[in-house]
Amino acid sequence: MDDLKSLGYNDWFKSQVDDEMIAAHDVARVVSVHKDSYTVTKGEKEIFAELSGNFLYRTELAYDLPTTGDWVYADFFDNDSHAIIYGVFPRKTLLQRKTAGKEVNFQLIAANIDVAFIIQSLNENFNLRRLERYLVMVNESGIEPIILLSKCDLISKEEIDKIKKKVLSIAPYTLAMEFSNLNPDNIDSVIGLLKKECSYCLLGSSGVGKTTLLNRIIGIEKYETQPVSKIQSKGRHTTTTRQLVCLESGAMIIDTPGMRELGSLSVDEGIDETFSEIVELSQSCKFSNCSHTHEKGCAILTAIEAGDLSEQRYQNYMKMKKESEFNQMSYLEKRQKDKSFSKMIKSVMKNKKR
DSSP states (O other): OHHHHHTTOOHHHHTTOOHHHHHHSEEEEEEEEOSSOEEEESSSSEEEEEEOHHHHHHOOSGGGSOOTTOEEEEEEETTTTEEEEEEEOOOSOEEEEEOSSSOOOEEEEEESOSEEEEEEESSTTOOHHHHHHHHHHHHHTTOEEEEEEEOGGGSOHHHHHHHHHHHHHHOTTSOEEEOOTTOHHHHHHHHTTOOTTOEEEEEOOTTSSHHHHHHHHHTSOOSOOOOOOTTTOOOOOOOOSOEEEEOTTSOEEEEOOOOSOOOOSSOHHHHHHHTHHHHHHHTTOSSTTOOSSSOTTOHHHHHHHTTSSOHHHHHHHHHHHHHHHHHHHHHHHHHHHHHHHHHHHHHHHHHHHO
């Protein structure tokens, strides 16, 4: 159990145990997810794993499948050379996003994360509106956000202070720290934030320095990085999978692929927490059903006119609200269709057996 404890298996997960499952199987944590297989660990080494046929048969939604960071029930064979997964523990936190493009579905990013490092670079790629979207995703998941501003060696101290002021205007209670991957003292400051037996993830667009930072934290160039395009200041996708990395400090960290799209399904709590001052203003609107678009007595519009609220921040808030409502409705319809289709397939298979 000490090995599991070092992987973050704490009292919360112990309280979620299914008595029948724990009596029949071992406990492991998912290190990485591949197309049709997984890598899991019990603490000593990484082990190839597959899903049991019964687990696959019972699964109706992608949400029910294991993702990186999940705790699972598994059996191990041939001196722990391979394993079969029979079930997934309830998740303490789950980081997910809408899949890119028009498809109304979601992609699981990682589970059971304690802290998310949201990384934005301090060059032309810095985008306050994108940062808001990351904060919504993280806040909705119940994960603590920490904002890391990379490439601080590229701009002056005065410019850094201006950007940090903007960041703190939208996230006043969130730690925001600048760093450079070229400065060992900066890396030590980031390492100082990592706590034993806690799980972290790196979030941010391609090219902001996530994988380079991970290499600096580990102390070796373990993961491949690619240079940023000088023409567009955009990064190229280096990380293509999510992998749980155990550090010498006892902390665990997951690097994630860069995300160019940050669509959301239903993130009302995350939006309300990220835009808390707008939610608070709405309580003072003259009408309880105020749409915050044209009504007289709208406290939000009044604040914008007075210069107390950024119009760009308000527009992003309204846009994300609409996206969330539309995607949630569309997803519920899709989920119902998927469930009906799955039931039909299972019914046909049962009749064939007869």
